[in-house]
Amino acid sequence: MKNKYILSVLTLTILTGCGGSSHDDEKPPVEVEKVPELNAISVSSSPLIKASESQFSQNLKNGIFKRYQEQFPNSGQTEQDAVASPSLPKDFSQTNQQEQMVDEADRIKYNGELLFIAAHSANDIDNDSSQGEHYIRVMQRDVKGELNQIQTLPYSDSPWSDQQLYLHDNTLAIVDYSPSYFTSGTSEPAVIATSDIVDTSEPYFYYGGAEFELSFVDISQPGQAAIQHQFKIEGGLIDSRVIDNKLYLISNYHPHFNDFDTSNTDEDTVLENYKKLTAEQVAALTPNITDTENNTSAELVTPDNCYISSDATDLDGFDSLITITKIDLTNPEQRESLCINTSVHGIYASENSLYTHGTFYRDGVDKTIIHKFNLSGETMSYAATGEIEGHLGWGQRNLRFSEFEGNLRAVTTTNLPFNQQAGFSPLKHQLFVLEQQDNKLVSIASLPNDTQPQPIGKTNAQGLVDEDIYAVRFAQDRAFIVTFRQVDPLYVIDLSDKTKPIIAGELEIPGYSAYLHPVNEHLLLGIGQNIQNWQDPSAQEVENGAKVTLFDISDISSPQVINEKVFANAYTPAEWDYKSLSFLNFDENLLRFTMPVEKWQSETNDDSLYQWRRVSELAAFEINTSDSSALNYLGSSKVNYENISADTQPYVWGGLDRAVIHSDDLYYIHGNYIWHSLWQTPSDNQGPL
Structure with a gap:
């Protein structure tokens, strides 16, 4: 089954300054008499290799040309199936983040004296503007604890995008972007934007806008705070992190090629289109970064720092580039980028590693492909690739991952075929422990398994799991998983022996927790909903509403509720x-x-x-x-x-x-x-x- 893409991506206009430069390793076009029979576009789970420029160019162009051919089903080629961390010791709170040393973007940032709020004119009192305008409110705290506005900073002409902030010393970084999202499956195509038709017969990952903005504000004199650097980057932002004062941007770019003749699908026209694409400089097909102050553009990434799958042949290709860009917050002009010629849906980051992940349907089941990159050296470098069964759910997917003592732990869900007798599609939830072995992430343990067969999630009369996962959180050598249908089973998983994970204990209470926060080794906080179990006439009456629960996990074999607070309705x-x-x-x-x-x-x-x-x-x-x-x-x-x-x-x-x-x-x-x-x-x- 093919991955679905926005077909009109091939007709979008290239931004000024996108191409023109040539590279020494790029091969001159070769006269061809016949279009090769390219393989269907697919995402490989093989390890990556750093490609030569000619390898990268061919792989990328093959993907672009194959996508062009897919617009015409009768073009003569047969399509194939695509194979929490505790707060830092300060006297003020900061952004709640998954890993202690990995900062995450948010709409506010605070340093103990200055509060920055990403504001929108539509949320102003007595707003009479017909156009949404973004600005930053700069608030300063005085000795009495009062906050006073000392500056408003307009910074973007993209009225309906989202804004996320990072704060480091005297630099405020603003990321302005259109969010990525999944669509749910429907029977009819959906129109995302003008001329952008998406087949949503299966879930589709939308990568956001065609470009995003990055601004750096000097706040050394808060009352005169001003933008010092501003860039526009081609592609859709997937996510970002700050680690050791370095900003990491993970973005997706679909190359644009305008010179295809789409008026005809005869053999001569298709061949001529293939020749045009083959002759194109690869620099015209990669993303650019533009300095908006002087309107100068440069390549965001060069082919000599791009990776392709090690099993790619001359007939394989992919028409999407994932770029990881590192920018020094103390000197935004200093940056480096690498790219992967594949598809990615999200990230998880630890202090020393960045993992990209994407879920793809193959062989009748979802598979999640993970690429690991090292961040601890002077430059970023590719490390390893792995594949596990299942998908990562629909929300806060990064919380399904955790790196501990060099190993990656992950929790996935597999939707099994519809069961006629039960009347629903059962679920299979699994926990994996992955170890890097050379350039592969290898599963060294999973749960359930032959010696620990108990499923994660309650089963019905037929022994089938009908509860989905609502929350996952790792803490050191433990994992906590919440599944839900009408009651909330909280599972405590013991990972002290990484090769033999076991369900150590579980607890059932009404409702569910959608977020879990480790307080310390004895306490766990759960936040979600209290819900009456209407399927059980004998169930205790409960008050429906938002619920905060404090769990005692000091005995992992018997987690207990200490107390809870419910906000009715x-x-x-x-x-x-x-x-x-x-x-x-x-x-x-x-x-x-x-x-x-x-x-x-x-x-x-x-x-x-x-x-x-x-x-x-x-x-x-x-x-x-x-x-x-x-x-x-x-x-x-x-x-x-x-x-x-x-x-x-x-x-x-x-x-x-x-x-x-x-x-x-x-x-x-x-x-x-x-x-x-x-x-x-x-x-x-x-x-x-």
Whole structure:
């Protein structure tokens, strides 16, 4: 089964400055009398090799030409099936991230004095602009803990993109991009944008826009903060990380070639098109980076630092480039890039390694292909490739990975064929431990297995798993997995012997956790939903709503609930975005954290008519991490526009809510504005600021 791509990618215009340069190793075009029978485009699980320029050029052009031919099914060729980490010791909270030494982008950044908020004019009070405009609010904290705006910084002319920030010393980095996403399978093609037709009969990964922006702001004088460098990079941003003050951008680029004659599919026209593409300089088919200040462009990556599959032949090809770019935050002009001539859907990063992953359907089942790159040296380098069965679900896929003591652990899900007797498609959840052996990532253990056959997930009467995975988190030599149908089985997996993983314990409670946060080796925090088990008439009545649960995991064979808090008929964005949570280790035995909560409630107006009102709040909690461990809810800071006309109040999605905890001050960021309170009395707040 082929991977589905945007067919119109071949007709898009090349940005000015994309091509023209030649490279010494690129072979001159050879006169051909017949178009070779190219193999179908597929993603290989073989290790990568650094290609010569001629190998890279041919592999890329083969992929472009094959994609062109796929527009015409009768072109004469037969298509083949495509084969948490604890907070750092500071007195203020920072972005919640998966790995302690790996920073992640967010819409706010704070350094203890300056707060930067990626704002949008559509979320302004009394906004009368017909066009969305992005800007950065620069807020400064004074000795009394008050935040005052000292600067607004407009920086982008892309009104409907997303913004993510990084902060390092005197540099603020802004990434402005269109997000990538998966479409769900449908029976009809869908129109993504003008002339962009996507066949969504199976899930499809959309790589975002045709380019993204990267800006660097000098904040050494905050009141005069200004953009020092700004770049436009061709391709769609997949993800980013900052490790050891180096920014890593992972992006996808579909090459553009405009000179195909698509008016005819006769043999002579196809041959002439093949000759045109063969004669094209490879530099015209690779992504560029443009300095917007002087409008000069350069190749983002050169063929001498690109990789192809080691099993690629002269008849194989792929028409997508994944680029990994490293930029020094202290000197943005210093950068290096490498590329992979394949497809990637996401990343996971540890302090020393970056892993790319992509899931592809082959041989009747999903397979996830993983490439590992070393980041610890002066330059990036390819390390190894592996393949495991299954896919990574639909949300927060990076949390299904963890590197520990040089090994990669991963949790996947396989959708099995529809079972007529059971009336549903069973699921198979697996945990893999992968070890690098030369240039391969080899599975040295998996769960379930012959000696540990217990499935991950509860089974029905036929012994089939019908519960999906809702949360995965690794912590040292343990893994925690939550599956759900109507009750939440929390599985604790012992990985102390990496070759013999076992399910050490499990716990069933109503509802589920969608995010798990290791507090320490004895405590685990779960955030999700409390849901009544309507399938079991004898089940205990529970209150539906957003739920925070503190688990005791000191005995991994018998995890227990210490206590929990439910927000009736509410949800929390933390279920799908862990960056909405803020954590602060206040002292040795006290962890403070916040969680945004939203719900709709009805009210009666003066005419005795019901109307719905959205309530947005920031819940504040403390966890006593001593022997008397307990989860304590202190109250909530609520969004209040009581002095502002209802007609001018912005509609802000709670998924953008963030918070900063600084000692005994709590700052709740909702949209473009801030509500400030003291930690012990969060409900007594001041705002919007």
